[in-house]
Amino acid sequence: MNAWVYILRCADGSYYTGSARGSDLGPRIGEHQAGVGGDYTSRRLPVELVFSEGFDRITEAISVERQIKGWSRAKKEALIRGEFSVLPELSSRGFKPQKL
Numbered sequence: 001m002n003a004w005v006y007i008l009r010c011a012d013g014s015y016y017t018g019s020a021r022g023s024d025l026g027p028r029i030g031e032h033q034a035g036v037g038g039d040y041t042s043r044r045l046p047v048e049l050v051f052s053e054g055f056d057r058i059t060e061a062i063s064v065e066r067q068i069k070g071w072s073r074a075k076k077e078a079l080i081r082g083e084f085s086v087l088p089e090l091s092s093r094g095f096k097p098q099k100l
Helices: 026-033 058-069 073-081
Strands: 003-010 015-021 047-055
Touching: 003 026, 003 058, 003 073, 015 026, 015 058, 015 073, 026 047, 047 058, 047 073
Parallel strands: none
Antiparallel strands: 003 015, 003 047
C-alpha cells in the first residue's frame, strides 16, 4: 500500500480521521502521539489507532477520508467495529462506500 486512511480515538473520546502517504502508517501515528503535525490530536493525547485501510493511491485515501469525516459518530463506530453491512443504514444520504 502506498497510502492510508485512518481513524484515531483521542483521549477525550473523540475521533480524528486522517490520510497519509507511505507504505508504513506507523511513523504517522508516532507523529500524532508526539503531538507533531496535528493540532487537533496534539490537544487530545494520547491517541489510539482504531481503524486503517490501505490504498494504492493517495487520491483514493483522501477521497475516503473526506467521506468518513462527514459521517456520524455511529457510522464511524460501525466502521471501526467492522460492521460494514450496517453502514448504508446509518447514512442519512444513502452513501455506499467505494472500497470499504
